[in-house]
Amino acid sequence: MFYQHRFDRNTPVEDVAGTIADLIKEGKVLHWGMCEVSAETIRKAHAVCPLTAIQSEYHLMHREVEKNGVLDVCRELGIGFVPYSPMNRGFLGGDLNEYTEFDPHNDNRTTLPRFTPEAMRDNYRIVNVLQRFGRERGMTAAQLALGWLLQKEPWIVPIPGTTKLSHLEENLRTLDFTLSAEEWKQLEDAVAAIPVTGDRYNAEQQKQVGF
Numbered sequence: 001m002f003y004q005h006r007f008d009r010n011t012p013v014e015d016v017a018g019t020i021a022d023l024i025k026e027g028k029v030l031h032w033g034m035c036e037v038s039a040e041t042i043r044k045a046h047a048v049c050p051l052t053a054i055q056s057e058y059h060l061m062h063r064e065v066e067k068n069g070v071l072d073v074c075r076e077l078g079i080g081f082v083p084y085s086p087m088n089r090g091f092l093g094g095d096l097n098e099y100t101e102f103d104p105h106n107d108n109r110t111t112l113p114r115f116t117p118e119a120m121r122d123n124y125r126i127v128n129v130l131q132r133f134g135r136e137r138g139m140t141a142a143q144l145a146l147g148w149l150l151q152k153e154p155w156i157v158p159i160p161g162t163t164k165l166s167h168l169e170e171n172l173r174t175l176d177f178t179l180s181a182e183e184w185k186q187l188e189d190a191v192a193a194i195p196v197t198g199d200r201y202n203a204e205q206q207k208q209v210g211f
């Protein structure tokens with residue numbers, strides 16, 4: 001699986017797709033994908049060389065791909081969708097709060113407006129909703145964040161990150177739970193009712209997405 005992370009504004013997407021098609025013919029690449037691109041770009045690229053997956057940010061606190069046509073075009077063209085940072089970079093797991101100190105040399109969350117102490121204090125209300133909802137069902141906040149994505153579509157496959165075996169096991173156990181469509185909707189609505197404080201990216205990072 002070979003991804004283009006991020007879109008290159010100086011190279012037509014048809015040229016990128018054509019180059020990947022050559023690499024596939026040579027046997028050097030099996031499948032390809034793109035990251036944080038628009039529905040229009042996906043269409044143009046797919047017409048030249050069929051895409052296997054699109055990887056973009058998607059989780060309970062960032063649902064842009066539901067509105068900007070990206071999920072629709074993936075559904076229509078049969079392209080898989082890979083939500084990255086499915087727990088909002090760990091925030092939805094509940095271990096991070098306004099007192100968390102990130103390593104300034106090795107953690108890009110220090111550059112993200114949504115990870116200032118003020119934003120995390122406001123947004124912790126969302127974690128509280130997940131924890132409350134999970135308490136009644138024996139699920140953790142992380143499992144609810146992942147389960148919400150998994151129940152959306154069989155072709156939506158989140159990629160959670162962790163440095164801990166215990167978290168990996170907890171996250172995998174998400175698959176042991178079955179909630180009804182009504183329960184997922186109830187959770188989704190409860191989270192959506194809380195405004196999110198802080199942009200997901202700063203201005204510079206934002207310039208690189210959405211083409």
Ligand SMILES: NC(=O)c1ccc[n+]([C@@H]2O[C@H](COP(=O)([O-])OP(=O)(O)OC[C@H]3O[C@@H](n4cnc5c(N)ncnc54)[C@H](OP(=O)(O)O)[C@@H]3O)[C@@H](O)[C@H]2O)c1
Binds near residue numbers: 161162170
């Ligand atoms: N394409 C792109 O532009 C892009 C951008 C960002 C990320 N990604 C990819 O997306 C994947 C995941 O992204 P991510 O690491 O940013 O986000 P994430 O999966 O939303 O969050 C990872 C964070 O969650 C914590 N965590 C994991 N399981 C937990 C649990 N059960 N309870 C509480 N906390 C838990 C981890 O801490 P511990 O280590 O303590 O478990 C880690 O800090 C990676 O493969 C990454 O490369 C892609």
